[in-house]
Amino acid sequence: MSARDPGVIDCDIHPSVPGIKALLPYMDPVWREAFVLRGIDGLEMQSYPPGAPITCRPDWRESGIKPGTDLGAMQRQSLDPLNTRAAICNVLYGGQVAVSETMGAAICSAINDWLIEHWLDRDPRLRASIVVPAQAPQLAAEEIERRAGDRRFVQVLMPVACEMMLGRSYYWPIWEAAARHGLPIGLHAGSMYRYTPTASGWPSHFLHDYVAQSQTFEDQLLSLVTNGVFAKFPELRVVLIESGVTWLPGFLWRAIKTWRGVRAEVPWVSQSPAEIIRDRVRLTAQPMDAPPDAKSLDRVMNQIGSDQMLLFASDYPHWQFDGDDPLPPGLHPDLIRRMRVDNPLETYPRLKETLQ
Amino acid sequence: MSVTAPELQPESQPSGDIGARLGIIDCDIHPYFKTPRDLDPFLSARWRQYVQEYAYFVCGPYANRGTYPRFSPNTSRRDAWPPGGGLPGSDVGFIREQLLDAFNISHGVLEPLLGGNVARNLDAAAALSTAMNDWQAAAFVDVDSRLRASILVPQDDAEASVKEIEKRAGDWRFAQVQLGSKTSEPLGRRRYWPIFAAAQANGLSIGLHVGGTQSSAPSAGGWPQYYIEDHHVLVHSMQNQAASLILEGVFEAFPRLKVVLIEGGFAWGPTLAWRLDNHWRKMRSEVPQLKRPPSE
Numbered sequence: 001m002s003a004r005d006p007g008v009i010d011c012d013i014h015p016s017v018p019g020i021k022a023l024l025p026y027m028d029p030v031w032r033e034a035f036v037l038r039g040i041d042g043l044e045m046q047s048y049p050p051g052a053p054i055t056c057r058p059d060w061r062e063s064g065i066k067p068g069t070d071l072g073a074m075q076r077q078s079l080d081p082l083n084t085r086a087a088i089c090n091v092l093y094g095g096q097v098a099v100s101e102t103m104g105a106a107i108c109s110a111i112n113d114w115l116i117e118h119w120l121d122r123d124p125r126l127r128a129s130i131v132v133p134a135q136a137p138q139l140a141a142e143e144i145e146r147r148a149g150d151r152r153f154v155q156v157l158m159p160v161a162c163e164m165m166l167g168r169s170y171y172w173p174i175w176e177a178a179a180r181h182g183l184p185i186g187l188h189a190g191s192m193y194r195y196t197p198t199a200s201g202w203p204s205h206f207l208h209d210y211v212a213q214s215q216t217f218e219d220q221l222l223s224l225v226t227n228g229v230f231a232k233f234p235e236l237r238v239v240l241i242e243s244g245v246t247w248l249p250g251f252l253w254r255a256i257k258t259w260r261g262v263r264a265e266v267p268w269v270s271q272s273p274a275e276i277i278r279d280r281v282r283l284t285a286q287p288m289d290a291p292p293d294a295k296s297l298d299r300v301m302n303q304i305g306s307d308q309m310l311l312f313a314s315d316y317p318h319w320q321f322d323g324d325d326p327l328p329p330g331l332h333p334d335l336i337r338r339m340r341v342d343n344p345l346e347t348y349p350r351l352k353e354t355l356q
Numbered sequence: 357m358s359v360t361a362p363e364l365q366p367e368s369q370p371s372g373d374i375g376a377r378l379g380i381i382d383c384d385i386h387p388y389f390k391t392p393r394d395l396d397p398f399l400s401a402r403w404r405q406y407v408q409e410y411a412y413f414v415c416g417p418y419a420n421r422g423t424y425p426r427f428s429p430n431t432s433r434r435d436a437w438p439p440g441g442g443l444p445g446s447d448v449g450f451i452r453e454q455l456l457d458a459f460n461i462s463h464g465v466l467e468p469l470l471g472g473n474v475a476r477n478l479d480a481a482a483a484l485s486t487a488m489n490d491w492q493a494a495a496f497v498d499v500d501s502r503l504r505a506s507i508l509v510p511q512d513d514a515e516a517s518v519k520e521i522e523k524r525a526g527d528w529r530f531a532q533v534q535l536g537s538k539t540s541e542p543l544g545r546r547r548y549w550p551i552f553a554a555a556q557a558n559g560l561s562i563g564l565h566v567g568g569t570q571s572s573a574p575s576a577g578g579w580p581q582y583y584i585e586d587h588h589v590l591v592h593s594m595q596n597q598a599a600s601l602i603l604e605g606v607f608e609a610f611p612r613l614k615v616v617l618i619e620g621g622f623a624w625g626p627t628l629a630w631r632l633d634n635h636w637r638k639m640r641s642e643v644p645q646l647k648r649p650p651s652e
Contacts, residue, residue: 161575161576161577162577163578164578194578195576198542198592199590200541200543200596200600201571203599203600203603207603207636207642210635210639214631222580222584222588226581244631254591254623262584262587265427265583265584289630289635291626
């Protein structure tokens with residue numbers, strides 16, 4: 001990196017909550033007592049088992065330290081070597097998948113306070129997504145209101161698989177609040193596990209669950225488009241985080257074909273789904289489920305049909321790449337430049353405010 | 357294109373009707389009943405009464421139809437309705453005229469999508485599978501020998517399924533074992549292995565047609581609201597069955613088994629392979645039974 005390199009904007013890094021004890025100072029006495037007296041802890045998500053290879057790159061694991069809990073390690077392993085100018089913290093923890101609406105809300109709200117004190121206040125490069133209880137859209141909208149004044153919160157974060165398909169009117173309070181405050185919705189890989197991971201039930205392997213999630217991203221994207229969310233909320237943007245990326249062209253082809261055939265069912269979808277998605281949806285480029293050769297990857301990028309959709313991300317400390325370069329070979333230098341700075345700035349209005 | 361080689365002179369070129377000589381094999385034709393009572397001759401009195409009283413009793417909100425209303429009657433082309441009455445796909449004469457003769461089809465494989473084989477009552481599923489197999493043979497294959505039937509099995513009852521496969525295996529009228537892409541559990545799970553063993557032992561391929569039971573939500577995110585969604589989400593079941601069969605080591609355990617994915621699209625093939633390979637490289641510790649990259 002040259003000294004004049006303005007640095008990269010990393011759109012997906014993961015500080016992790018060490019345990020429920022770290023969140024207790026940010027809870028009201030009722031919840032503080034409940035977690036202690038009921039002995040409730042160990043709320044790591046099934047979507048990222050702490051010991052699983054995906055959850056932390058092997059050379060980033062430090063013995064006795066839960067991956068992602070140490071700001072010093074994050075600076076040493078990711079922010080400094082990648083020359084990160086700004087990074088968006090996405091916390092994944094049990095509050096987002098709790099079956100109890102109120103417990104979920106208490107944990108999520110505490111996470112946002114904990115994030116400010118332990119991360120955002122301690123490194124000026126850090127920004128964050130507002131963690132919300134998507135189990136309870138009304139409470140989620142209230143949490144957005146509570147945090148919107150702090151311009152370091154640049155996005156609203158939800159798991160991709162929730163209580164219902166995301167186009168449903170049940171979720172509209174969240175979309176309304178996010179759109180009003182200029183906050184994109186970040187849908188991150190991860191599931192509340194309210195339904196089986198496949199339409200044919202429970203697979204035997206975590207690997208299968210993880211791989212199948214790119215399909216859940218497709219389903220939710222189609223739900224948002226066909227249920228009219230983008231028409232209803234013209235300011236709303238959606239960022240798909242850790243989706244795999246290369247599924248997108250095949251998805252668009254089928255979505256266009258089906259829309260041409262049966263668009264009369266959803267008359268409010270007056271543009272091709274591909275146009276709506278290219279305009280309103282962005283994807284973090286980690287992981288990039290790339291073909292084995294650079295030429296094929298270039299072809300996939302052309303099939304996506306826009307150089308504005310991809311956002312640079314390290315997905316630290318998740319294990320998505322080895323060595324120093326998070327990006328696979330085969331991406332055009334102009335595209336890389338857009339992914340590193342321009343696209344993130346255009347996606348996140350609040351980043352633009354504070355970085356330019 | 358310029359033609360120089362003498363053997364490619366126009367007079368020696370194959371005539372335009374080369375297709376007429378070779379014929380086409382159509383691997384996906386859907387037979388339907390002319391009337392709801394068509395199956396009666398193949399059912400015992402006990403199951404005739406059961407169907408009258410409880411219909412097929414499948415997973416879903418409606419007694420006699422699927423969850424998501426389709427976009428055309430019977431999901432059929434509007435010109436496919438037989439002039440003599442009945443549903444599209446119910447009149448062999450019209451199938452002959454409109455499909456077999458018109459497209460020079462030498463063989464056509466029937467794929468009944470009638471739901472009986474995925475009845476929740478396993479005894480009903482077994483009885484309806486047998487009856488639908490007899491019905492395909494008698495009402496279609498015996499009438500036009502270009503057609504071939506698929507062996508429907510009550511897939512959630514492996515023992516009964518094996519019995520049904522063995523009963524039909526020596527009968528030339530049956531071309532494959534048919535399963536749906538939506539099953540109660542992913543197809544790689546052990547409960548289905550006796551079906552694969554029986555198929556392999558009898559030289560029958562598995563035809564995996566999109567659709568099946570609705571015992572799980574269509575998406576890991578829940579229930580779509582519209583047909584435009586469900587139609588898209590459906591093909592993911594096919595991808596997951598491919599992933600499950602590979603990750604569980606079914607093709608290692610049954611090296612001669614062939615699986616045909618029917619009506620599930622295929623543009624997803626390369627991206628699924630890339631994704632499986634990329635993440636298998638990191639997490640192969642979980643699937644030691646898999647000796648090669650999933651894409652292979």
